[in-house]
Amino acid sequence: MSTVDPPTWTGKLRERLVAALPPEKLLPDRQPSYMASWIYVFGVLTLGSLVLIIGSGTILALKGPGWWHVTGIGHFFNSVHLWAVELFFFFMVIHLWGKYWMAAWRGGRARVWMTGVVTFLVAIPCALTGYVSQQNFDAQWISTQAKDAMNSMGIGSFFNLMNFGQMYSYHVFLLPLAVVGLVTAHVLLVRRHGIVPPFRLDAVGPVKPSGDQPGAGDQPEPT
Amino acid sequence: MVGAIFNLNHPAHMVHWHFIDLSVSNVIVIVLMLVVFAVAILAPFPRHGEGER
Numbered sequence: 070m071s072t073v074d075p076p077t078w079t080g081k082l083r084e085r086l087v088a089a090l091p092p093e094k095l096l097p098d099r100q101p102s103y104m105a106s107w108i109y110v111f112g113v114l115t116l117g118s119l120v121l122i123i124g125s126g127t128i129l130a131l132k133g134p135g136w137w138h139v140t141g142i143g144h145f146f147n148s149v150h151l152w153a154v155e156l157f158f159f160f161m162v163i164h165l166w167g168k169y170w171m172a173a174w175r176g177g178r179a180r181v182w183m184t185g186v187v188t189f190l191v192a193i194p195c196a197l198t199g200y201v202s203q204q205n206f207d208a209q210w211i212s213t214q215a216k217d218a219m220n221s222m223g224i225g226s227f228f229n230l231m232n233f234g235q236m237y238s239y240h241v242f243l244l245p246l247a248v249v250g251l252v253t254a255h256v257l258l259v260r261r262h263g264i265v266p267p268f269r270l271d272a273v274g275p276v277k278p279s280g281d282q283p284g285a286g287d288q289p290e291p292t
Numbered sequence: 293m294v295g296a297i298f299n300l301n302h303p304a305h306m307v308h309w310h311f312i313d314l315s316v317s318n319v320i321v322i323v324l325m326l327v328v329f330a331v332a333i334l335a336p337f338p339r340h341g342e343g344e345r
Binding site: 105106107108110111159162163166167 | 332
């Protein structure tokens with residue numbers, strides 16, 4: 070990296086991006102030894118499920134919301150979409166439990182934790198709007214029941230579950246865009262700050278009257 | 293076209309415990325998540341041989 074500040078905004082932006090995420094941090098080929106545990110695979114399993122959701126959802130969106138009712142291949146892709154969502158939440162909840170018990174917000178990783186939490190919260194309405202986009206009696210029943218929840222919170226005029234066009238737009242564009250954007254930020258923040266290390270065993274013991282939490286902020290060298 | 297491999301044409305079976313109301317299918321998924329979580333922590337992770345690196 071050059072020592073002289075570049076004169077253009079693109080150059081300045083490049084310098085800042087490379088400083089924040091140098092290539093060896095963005096695409097590392099080695100990880101700390103404490104990552105040798107199955108609990109660390111659930112983040113990437115969640116990402117894999119998200120890729121499957123976006124892929125199958127794109128095919129369903131290309132053919133329209135009624136396609137899956139009248140063709141076998143449409144039914145297949147609808148089922149892939151549904152079960153990918155089931156796996157997405159299954160893996161994401163286990164990822165959440167793992168990170169909660171690791172206190173994964175330690176060592177300046179608060180933004181990593183918060184983007185993960187917000188992704189989880191945004192993914193829920195993203196999935197639920199899919200139920201009202203099914204174009205069947207199930208969707209009608211769910212939308213007529215769920216509208217009362219929206220109205221009781223005073224947001225029924227902004228988020229109208231009886232408006233299929235609005236719900237479909239939320240389901241296939243707005244909320245997936247938010248989820249993908251948040252997941253991208255989450256992954257880049259993980260790359261920047263590194264995986265949270267385990268609690269140091271030598272710090273476990275009688276509670277000290279002052280000082281940092283055990284293990285906070287430490288980042289062992291990669292092995 | 294077969295909609296499901298078993299009959300779903302009935303109200304969901306529910307588990308009632310104090311104020312908690314859960315369908316049996318949701319209970320099964322929650323228990324399965326707990327089991328997978330425990331296995332993920334306890335099961336040994338395959339490592340490269342000592343001499344490889």
